[in-house]
Amino acid sequence: MTALIPRPRAEVAPGAVHVPGWLTADEQRRLLDACREWARSPAGMRQTRLPGGGVMSVRTVCLGWHWVPYRYQRTADDGAPVKPFPAWLADLGRRAVATAYGHDGGYRPDIALVNFYDAEARMGQHQDKDERSLAPVVSLSIGDTCVFRFGNTRDRGRPWSDVQLESGDLFVFGGESRLAYHGVPKTLPGTAPPFLGLRGRLNLTLRESGLSPDGGAV
Ligand SMILES: O=C(O)CCC(=O)C(=O)O
């Protein structure tokens, strides 16, 4: 969408870069189509059960490695093999890192977590720390705008920055910010660009597992 108020690129914290409007409308549409395919069962989109008995409000489908709190495995909750991580998505991830940092640093993502947020869904402050690699996390947003809370590496509290992530925005966090706490306190329902035909918000995070294909550390 054309912004009335320009949204400049910003380094929110050292190594944490927000690039508004990075994906073209066509790229957003293609990514949405791919998400709709990935969401189908087997190994489709589901709500993650937490060890304490709770259920996450976002719906998630994983590619490459399936995330269960708090590790990665090769099979999904239904026992089916996790869907493959496509080469084109790794290429997109490399382009994203190069856009954020000026070079791709040999980025080789092999995990994607695709999260769907309906109007009520949110995600509490957490660290992405189940990967053995400290390569950057690439985040791509499609659909409704959200408030993305990007905090510090020490704890869930302040200081943090609240950033609005809109459809097509890129956010990369690596380096000193790789283990920063972050979360999504709310989405803004009905703000998705009409051309998408999507109610809600999708977010893809690409990561390097640091795991070999048989599950050991690389
Ligand atoms: O939805 C987002 O923007 C963040 C998702 C996230 O932090 C995660 O999947 O670990």
Ligand SMILES: [Fe+2]
């Ligand atoms: Fe995260």
